[in-house]
Amino acid sequence: MRAFVVAVFAFLYLPIALVVLFSFNAGHHASEFTGFSVQWYGKALSNPFLVEALKNSLFIATTSALLAAFCGTAAALGLQRVGARTRALFDALLGAAIVVPGVVIGISTLVALVQLFAVVNPFLASLWPTDQPPRLSLGYGSIIAAHGLFSMALVTMIVGTRLSSLDRNLVEASSDLYATPLTTFRSIVLPQIMPAVIAGFLLAFTFSFDDFIIAFFVAGAQTTLPIYVFASIRRGVTPEINAIATIVLCASVLLVLLAQWQLGRRKPSP
Amino acid sequence: MSETGYKPKPDNATGGLSSAGSQPAFPMRGSLFRKNLVTTLLLAPAALWLVVFLVLPFIAIAIFSVGERAPEGGYQAALTFAQYANLPARATAFWNTMVLAPIGALACLLVAYPVAYYLALRAPQRWRLILLAMIVIPFWTSLLMRTYAWMYILGGRGIPALLAYVGIEDLRLINTPGAVLLGIVYGYLPLMILPIYVSLERLDRRLLEASADLGATPLSTFLGVTLRLSLPGVMTGFSLVMILLLGEYLIPTLLGGGKVFFIGNALVDLFLQSRNWPFGSAIAITLVLVSVVVLIVANRISTRLSGARRVDLI
Structure with missing residues (x-):
């Protein structure tokens, strides 16, 4: 059984290791490692389209994760009071x-937003005094909103779990000692749920940064990193993609480890 | 490590999502009005988000699915079930998905169960959390990148090129149903391991001892106690993986190379290329309905099993 488990872990990690290894390959081919080189990293990072896609992804992931962390935490707190x-x-x-497949979230958001824009844009144009009215269209906003939906649900769940295991005696003690609700929240509740909020934020960021299928539908003219990588893969495998994949994988692993660490912190010092 | 590092379990939806406890962690004194106002303000952003980006879009595709395709693509208002009647036009995609999703989930399960069992019951204590983290990490890393790794390995310059050295020529691995199945197991293994691990971890070890003390062989202890009590976790993992597989697009696209079409591929085609939105909506609604049926059946089985468990133990 141990041998089987070792084999499964190898199965999980060897392909990733191979991509990382070949991102340092001097040559072109997966079948032969011809020498150590970081040239593909240089090529990847001097590709303006790729850098643009990376910046877009970072912006979208940060914004949607921040929004999700705020709204999700608020919802988790509110749900205790209903x-x-x-x-x-x-x-x-x-x-x-959380459970509805990304492809369905993607197309339903696309359909709803396109219909909404078809109503709102002529309306805006009729109100606008000049000839160049603002036009709503798919782009950053729609990706952020669609990613935020999953992320917010995730944060609500993680923070909700933490809230339900909160030490209620402290909350009671605090209000018995005439702390205002806000003070109780700031000094008792918030410190205890903060690790869960941070973990939720990090996982939300990771989700948004890695998501392909939702963004594929609602990105409009924008390109995110996964969309760019998908398009390049369809054109053919190049070692440049190995370099990007390595960077993305390392970033994801780091973020998930950070999130795990935050969730593992049971009680911060008072 | 926390049990919240993965997606929630539907059979445990109330326990997983709700913040149980009669007392709020954020008590309010003062007028009832103020209390309600704060609650409303806390919930309003999430509620708005859920309504605008989940409920309304779903209603939109439901309406679209009974509409007609406009001549230039897109949607034209109508009330017809023609789109649903037309579903057999994409029979291949449905067939591929409906065959490969259960097979993929089953293959996942067969690989996942021993791993979860080892992690929960056999692994040394100090290794357990590290190993569990090593399961969670791939789940949260980009499916695109991980699937790409297999494209690289199975592609013409990967394993087939290596095998050519030892004389096995013209082996085709990528763009086959087998490659898709491999990608499915690889991509969804963590999601299958975690719920099974959780149910095994909660297992009361004394039951195993009792079973052995009463003269059961290890095999019958495993079948009668361990496997039985972990079935809710198995059902959770199976149904989650099934549902996500029903909407899978990346794995069949990258490893199936246009030869193995899933419902996800049909949806991308209908929405982004041929722009037949009403037909695509009908397929999406069907997909959601199938997912709901899968969830309900899994939930039913879980409930029945845990009900049976209670009777057995008394």
Whole structure:
């Protein structure tokens, strides 16, 4: 059984290791390692399209994860204060936001936004005094919103789990000692849920940064890093992609480890 | 390591998502009005988000699915079930998905169970968390990049080129159903291992001892106790992987090379290329309905099993 488990771990990690190894390959081919070189990193980072896509992805991931962390935490706090029926409704919707396949989220958001824009844009144009009215279109905003949906549900879940294991005696003690609700929140609740909020943010960032399928539908004219990589892969495998993949994989692993570490922190010092 | 590092388990939806506990962690004194106002303000952004980007879009594709394709592509209002009647036009995509998704989930399960079992019951304590983290990490790293790795390995300059050295020529690995299946197992293994691990980890070890003390062989202890009690976790993992596979696009595209078409491929084609939005919407609605059926069946089985468990133990 141990041999089997070792084999499974090898199965999980060898392909990734191979991509990393060949990103340092001097030659072109996967079948032969012809020498150590970082030329593909140089090539990748001097490719303006790629750098643009990377910047877009970083911006989108940061914004959607921040929004998700705020709204998700607020929702987790709010859900503690409502009746069972409201909570069940929220739970069902949040569960749906996580479980519904990305491809469905992508197309339904696309359809709804295109219809919305078809109504809003002529309306804006009729109101606008000059000839160049603002036009809503797919782009940063739609990707951020669609990514944020999954991320917010994720943060709500992670923070909600932490809240339900919160030491309620401290909260009671605090209010018995005449702390205002806000003070209680700031000095008792917030420090205890902060690791969960940070972990939620990091996982939300990772999700958004890695997502391909949702962005593929709602990106409009924008390009994110996964969309760029997907398009280049379809054109043919080049070692340049190995270099990008290595950078992305390292970033993801780092973020997930950070999130794990935050979640593992049980109680911060008071 | 926390149990929240992966997607939630549908059979545990109430426990997983709700913040149980009768007392709020953020108590408010003061007027009822103020209390309600704060609650509303806390929930409003999330509620708005869910309505605008989940509920309304879903209603939109439901409406589109009974519409007609406009001559230049897109949507034209109508009330017809022609799109649904037309579903057999994409029978190949449905067939591929409906065959490869369960097979893929089953293959995942067969690989995942021993790993979860080892992690939960056999692994040395100090290694357990590290190994578990090593399962979680691939799950959160880009599926695109991980699938790409296999394109590289299975592609003409990967394994086939190596095998050519030892005389096996013209081996075709990529762009086959087998490659897609491999990609599925590789991509979704972590999602299958985690819920099974959680259910095995919660297992009361005394039951195993009791079973052995009562003269059961290791095999019958495994079948009657361990496997039985971990079935809810198995069902959770299986249904989650199944549902995500039903909407999979990247793996069949990159490893199936246009030869193995999934429903996801049909949807991308209909929405981004041929712009037949009503037909695409009908397919998407069907996909969601199938997912719901999978969830309900899995939930039913889980409930029945845990019900049976309770009777057995008394």
